[in-house]
Amino acid sequence: MKANITKRLACTLLALAVMITTVFVHVESAQAAERYTYAYKSTDNETAYAGTEVKTPFTLTNNQGIGILIVATAPVDMKITVYNSNGVAMDWADNPFYASASTDWHYDSGVGEYVFTAVLKAMNPGDYYFGITFSENTNYLLYIIQNNESAKINQSKAIITKGFTKKLSVTGAKVKSWKSSNKKIAKVDKKGKVTGVKAGKTTIYATTADGKKLTCKVTVKENKYSVTKPSLSDAGQMGCFVEAYKASYDKSGNLVINAIIINNSANRIVRLKDVKFVVKDANGKVVGTYKASKYNVSVSSYSTKSVKFTLKKSLLKKKKIDLRNATIVRKGGSYYYR
Structure with missing residues (x-):
């Protein structure tokens, strides 16, 4: 089994991306097919020993939902656990999840291997670990994909009264920082709360974890x-x-x-x-x-x-x-x- 098997898995990955988008974003499937990216991708065969958990780190840049794809030469029982950045299991009812060799794998004739897929609970942007415990010694490939829906700010234009506030927020990505181009007109705190300081115009910038800049044009008016x-x-x-x-x-x-x-x-x-x-x-x-x-x-x-x-x-x-x-x-x- 070789890592370039992903080329032959294109249809399966595409279908998984569609599934993620349908579940978490509710947009058309044709659009979803172009909107996934890897949070983790095996670059070569990985080996796990029976009963020994393998923890794989991965990073999410948005909260739009993720999918898991595992490829192996034969179906195998698995225990799957998702951990936070501190190594503590996420507090979900189905975490860990137990996958059955007889019911949860399917044979992909185009790939010539067995494939396991799952859509996981949507999580906030950040660092995580994906833990797998196989019941047998296993060579496998792991792919963690996330919906790549564009980050959006809730308002591209806003009018604020001097001395009062307006809350800006971003969906689809974690905000790394907020900034005002002119603090004498309006200031913004680390949570996106904008306060009008003086009548005039300024731009509020939200920079996401992946470096994307979102803007909101703000006009501050007198309190009259x-x-x-x-x-x-x-x-x-x-x-x-x-x-x-x-x-x-x-x-x-x-x-x-x-x-x-x-x-x-x-x-x-x-x-x-x-x-x-x-x-x-x-x-x-x-x-x-x-x-x-x-x-x-x-x-x-x-x-x-x-x-x-x-x-x-x-x-x-x-x-x-x-x-x-x-x-x-x-x-x-x-x-x-x-």
Whole structure:
């Protein structure tokens, strides 16, 4: 038996790759056939003695699932155990696994040898040992293959509010390091948590264990609430209303709400009564309510006027929220005319 037998095992390896991808990735088989690589490959005949375990080290660069292929001149009973990098058996219900000479091998006529195949539980990227204990002295070839599905980052573009965070993650590979091209705009920790530092743009890089670089273009925006400012035409005939269109924190931590009063009537507004603005965070939870039982103001007929309402820091349930993703809704209110 020679190591170049892998050329004649191409179909078997291909089928195993398809099996791995089908089980763990759920993509089309035609695609799967091109997406495997060796985590370990025998370069020559290997010899094992009856009852003596052989531990073979191998390294996984992704968590997309692995397959095992063993070639021998005759079927043989085996005990298969997978160990972590410290030599401790993985805590699986079927580890070790016992393979039967009579039921778990098949003869490959194209190869002229007996072949054992198995798909193992998906594991995280890292170093492992594959242990085999044969019941008889055996010459064999061992192939450990892994699905080579490309590593992917969960977002290629992201917008973050200054002072707030967003979690980036990578699937299909182990991340070796995270880096920001401009830490003055946004910084990233070793777990992929990105924090907005200052308004601007930067790029976050995730470098995988096999050296591949994945990127996410990050834009950091100021922590301000902003919606389209209403105009007189939005009020309709003989309509009046007041709406918030901007909000930000002042230096003392108070929430300053910019609102516009629309007066599309023939009368002058002289007072607002029982005006209420409810502030909700991105999760829809109320974090503060501005209330004014009486607010004197002068708004001429068929005109608008911008005003400010200050919600004191002491009245906020949360001292700082992501205003860019918040909502500010007016509740109730009436108008006095003259």
